Amino acid sequence: MNNGPDLSRHEHPLRLSVPPSPCVVRPARELPPPSSCTHKFLGEMDADAGGSSAITPDAGAETREVTGKNVVVILVGPPGSGKSTFAEAVLAGANTGRPWARVCQDTIGKGKAGTKIQCLKAAADALKEGKSVLIDRCNLDREQRADFLKLGSTVQADVHAVFLDLPTKVCISRSVSRTGHEGNLQGGMAAMVVNRMLKKLETPLLTEGFSRIMFCKDDDDIKQAVDMYCALGPSHSLASGVFGQKSKGPVQSGITKFFKKADTSSVEKSSGTKLTSSERKPGQKNPLSKQENLEAGGTCSMEVEKKLNNMNGNEERSKQIVPADINSSTLAFPSISTADFQFDLERASDIIVDAATEFVQKHDNMRLVLVDLSQKSRILSLVKDKAAKKSIDSSRFFTFVGDITQLHSKGGLQCNAIANAANWRLKPGGGGVNAAIFNAAGEGLQHATKECADTLRPGSSVTVPLPSTSPLRQREGVTHVIHVLGPNMNPMRPDCLKNDYTQGCKILHDAYNSLFENFASIFQSYTGKQNDETSSKKSASRVISPTDSKMKREDSHDSERTKKCKxxxxxxxxxxxxxxxxxxxxxxxxxxxxxxxxxxxxxxxxxxxxxxxxxxxxxxxxxxxxxxxxxxxxxxxxNSILEVSDELVVLKDLYPKAKKHVLVISRTDGLDSLADVNKEHLSLLRSMHSVGVKWAQKFVEEDASLIFRLGYHSQSCLSWLLQVPSMRQLHLHVISQDFNSPGLKNKKHWNSFTSVFFLDSLDVMEEIDQHGSAAISSDEKLLAMELRCHRCRSAHPNIPKLKSHISSCKSSFPAHLLKKDKLLSASTFSMDCT
DNA sequence: GTTCTAGAAC
DNA sequence: GTTCTAGAAC
Incomplete structure (x- = not known):
């Protein structure tokens, strides 16, 4: 709750915080009288926020002076919070003669991943040219902001923070659904990134060195802040202090809270139509449709959120007639691949109807229900029409508007199984049906899924029996979740079929066939052993791949392969x-x-x-x-194998990229890459690390000039889909930093060991300890980055020239490597010995 | 992961 | 003409 006086939204922000003095150049547009509401705005300040240095309202009002100082505005906010929109709006709207520059990490790399150093340099250059600067990067924690604050103080600029403190769900929705993002962060990956980043959020404080911190909680706040900077004359400076922090509640972070608050909102599918209030059922909060998300992302409009919130409470539950049939098993399934994966709706509806027709003809005691959250869902109406034209028995196959996780409790539709539009890793997240189902089913679904399969290929599905404790089972009566993965036609995702609908249709058809076959398998196994969960689990938890649905009975002995379908x-x-x-x-x-x-x-x-x-x-x-x-x-x-234990093997890399390069390989079957690692593997990682250190020490004792780094390649969850080459089986690289080897031949080799693609073992262990998984970069551009010296960061045109340079570069290593003993050298070990 | 090689860059 | 890269093939 806002305890302060109401902030007048209609008055010009400059007037609110900066009472003009006679010598101030007034902005071109007319400003309201200066004094009327100064107190109002300053009254918004939370004296506790930002620590003890938060200033009093009066002090804030008096701090305005003509300094002629440049301003460094550090934008703080996760992806999707509107930083770029903010910066662009200031650049476009500035009308007082104060020159502005936007420093954007997403674009500074010119197609390649931008770095903080590049941003710092660009900011320094702009400041040198007398420009005020907007730092357009996330800047979520103190460490990320510190260098920019230092830069600002070095050039005696005022450093402000503008914290775009929007609801997490809004940032996730926007970043998931936007297209053409400069940093290429969109789609399902974006939700994960937002979620992860917000965990690191440290609210900006005056004690960091900011002269002013402004919290923007909604569209109005953003507009005010933009207007204020637009109107900031060359000789103005803004009042110091903390402004706009209205709530002292804990900062909402993470998708978990998102779902706790709006546990059904993310089930919304891309319907191609706008939602109306009548489409929502009671209790559904913040239903952000894809369409609206796009609009929100495009215009930075907070109106969307308000509009959506306003929908709650006066909605009418849609009346739907559910064909009663207590003797049939029912599968509820969402439309696959049409939302995030942008499969053409016309084609998709044909495929759904074809596959369903085929199925209901074969199985007369089972029924299929296509579910979508929106009554105006285009896919639903297309399927409905086409099914009617084909005269499919509407008691065996029909459409239903509702939340797939609340079909029984809210819609009166009892389903035995529900299909999940899964991701290939079979992990929660993504913000759509997948996230909603994992959330509704509780943690048990993750564990149960893991027992059945690790990953899923496009066109296949896997059945997972729900644990008896799962809320989805207890509340909704759902006994099985069938994860299914369709084709991707979304060019913004890495495994896009690039409009190849011949292949796409085949995969989508395979996906539905696989899904329905798996559903049929559950039913068949249940006819004899309805109460035998173990038995049903064994028979049901199989992956049916595109082409093996027909031969699934023939290869039922092949349990190992079907269990680990990856x-x-x-x-x-x-x-x-x-x-x-x-x-x-x-x-x-x-x-x-x-x-x-x-x-x-x-x-x-x-x-x-x-x-x-x-x-x-x-x-x-x-x-x-x-x-x-x-x-x-x-x-x-x-002679390549140096050591073998039950847990690991140490092997000389057959194509070493440095004088000394060995691999510590885990012997755990199924642990193919870092993407498979979780907290359970922490002790293994520690063992691998200590064995790696031991070998590094041995090599250093032989040659004291060697310096080692221990780490993993960012074998991301997407590598499999991207076909990024990598060696199967988790392995730790122990590599000397001379990179003096004929085996190092190309850019990919170099960048895989010297960019953030190389994850330090210590960081990986810390990440897994804290978050349960490693923060793996999925950016394939990393390996194509320009060639830069790993010590002095100088750029080189080709590998031979780079090699020539590194053979003599004696610069110290980057600070982040010098910290925490990430580099192991003679001094490290001699220190250890003393 | 490497090797091979066409063709771009120098 | 030589060097080097990057994509295909393995």
């Missing part, structure tokens, strides 16, 4: 097997590390089935580390 088995040709016979030498390239007794036929069959849709598999070369980890004994005579 990895198509290595693709080995018969020639490779022949050539490989009897050999177990270490060689990534021709894959001779794969044991010669590999069950080749089964693998080939498996690869055909699994590779049918996307052909995205671990190439044979990528299996090498896995083979070493699983069967180190086969390579015991190789």
């Amino acid at each position: 990895l198509p088995p290595p693709i080995l040709t018969s020639r490779q097997h022949q050539e490989r016979k009897g050999t177990s030498t270490l060689n990534y390239h021709d894959n001779t590390m794969v044991p010669s007794d590999a069950p080749s036929q089964a693998r080939e069959e498996g690869s055909k089935r699994n590779g049918a849709v996307t052909n995205k598999s671990w190439g044979s070369w990528a299996q090498a580390l896995y083979e070493v980890a699983m069967h180190p004994e086969k390579y015991k005579n190789s």
Whole structure:
């Protein structure tokens, strides 16, 4: 609650905080009289906010002086909070002659990932030119802001913070649904990023060195702040202090709170139509439709939120007739791939109707329900029309408007199973149906899902029995969730089919077939053993892939593969097997590390089935580390293996990128990359780290000039889809920082060890300890970045020139590496010994 | 992951 | 003409 006097929204902000003095150049447009509401605005200040240095209202009113100082405005806010919109609005609206520059990290890299250093330099340059600067990056924590504050104080500029403190759900919704974002952050990844970033939020304080902090909680605040900076004359300075902090409540952060507040809002699908109040059911708060999100993102309008909030309370629950059929098993499913994945609605509706027709003809005691949250859902009406034209039995297949997680409690529709429009990692998040279902089902669904499969390929599905404790089971009577993944036609996502609807339609059809087949499988298993959860779990928790739905009964013995659907088995040709016979030498390239007794036929069959849709598999070369980890004994005579334990193998990298480069490989099956690691693996990571340190120490003792760094490649969750090459099996690089090796040949090699693509082992452990997963960068641009020296950061045109430079560069390493012992050198170890 | 090689850059 | 990169093939 706002305890201060009401802020007059209609009066000009400059007048509110800056009473003009005779020598002030008045902005071109007419300003209201100066004195009327100064107190009002300053009365908004929270004297406690920002620590003890928050100034009193009167002091604030008196601080205005003609200084001619430049201003550094540090925008603070997560993606989607409107920082860029703010900065652009100031640039466009400034009308007093004060020159402004926007320093934007998203664009400063000119297509490549921008850095803080680039921003600092640009800001310094602009300040030198006499411009005031808007720092357009997230600046969420003190450390991120500190350098800009320092820069400001160095040039004696006023440093302000404008904190775009909007509701988390708004930022997530906007960043998820925007397109064409300068930093390429949008779609499902954006929700994750916003959520993660907000965990790091540290509210700006005057004690950091700001002369002024302004909180913008909504559209009006933003507009006021923009107007104020637009009207800030060259010789004006704004009052010091904290303004606009209206609530002392905890800062809302994270998607969890988002869902607690609006647990059904994110189920909204892209319907292509605007929502009206009548489309909402009681209790649904903040229903942000995709369409509205886009509008909100595009115009930075907070009106959306208000409008949506206003919808609550006077909505009427839509009356729907649910065909009663207590003898049928019911599957409720959302439209797959049409929202985030932008699949054409016409085509999608044809596919849904075709697949459903086929299904209901085959199974007369099961029914399918297409569900969408919006009554005006276009996909729903298309399907409805097409199903009617095909004369499908409407008691077996029908559409339903409602929240898929509350069909029984709110809609009176009892469903045995619900389908989830999952992501390929089968993890919560994303802000849509997926997030809503994981949220509604409770944590049990995550655990149950993990037992069934780790990942999902486009066109396939996996059935997960809900634990008896799941609220979704207890409240809604849903016994199974079937995760299904369709094709992606969204160019802003990394695995886009680029308008290839031939392939897209096939995958979508496969996805529905797989979903329906899995549903049928549950029912069949339940006819005999309705109360045997274990049994049903075993039979139901299978992944049905696009082409194996027809052969699922034939390969039911193949339990291991269906349990871990993530990895198509290595693709080995018969020639490779022949050539490989009897050999177990270490060689990534021709894959001779794969044991010669590999069950080749089964693998080939498996690869055909699994590779049918996307052909995205671990190439044979990528299996090498896995083979070493699983069967180190086969390579015991190789001098490449340095150490073997139950937990790990230490291997000399066969293509070292530095004088000393070894890999500490985990031997845990299924731990393919950092994306698979969670808190349970912390002790393994610690073991890997300490073994890595031990080897680094050994090498340093042999050659005291060596300096080591320990870390993991950012094998992101998207790498599989992006086909970014990587070696399967989690491995820690222990690499000397000379990078003096013929094995280091190209930009990708260099950047994979010297950009943020390389994640320090210490950071990874800390991240996992704190967040349960590593913050993996998914930006493929990282590996294509310009070549810069890892020590002095100088740029070089090509690898030979870079190599020449690094052979003699003696600059100190970047500060972030010098901290926390991320670099291991002779001094590190001698210190340890003393 | 590497190797090979066409073609761009110098 | 030589060097180097980047994409295809493995």
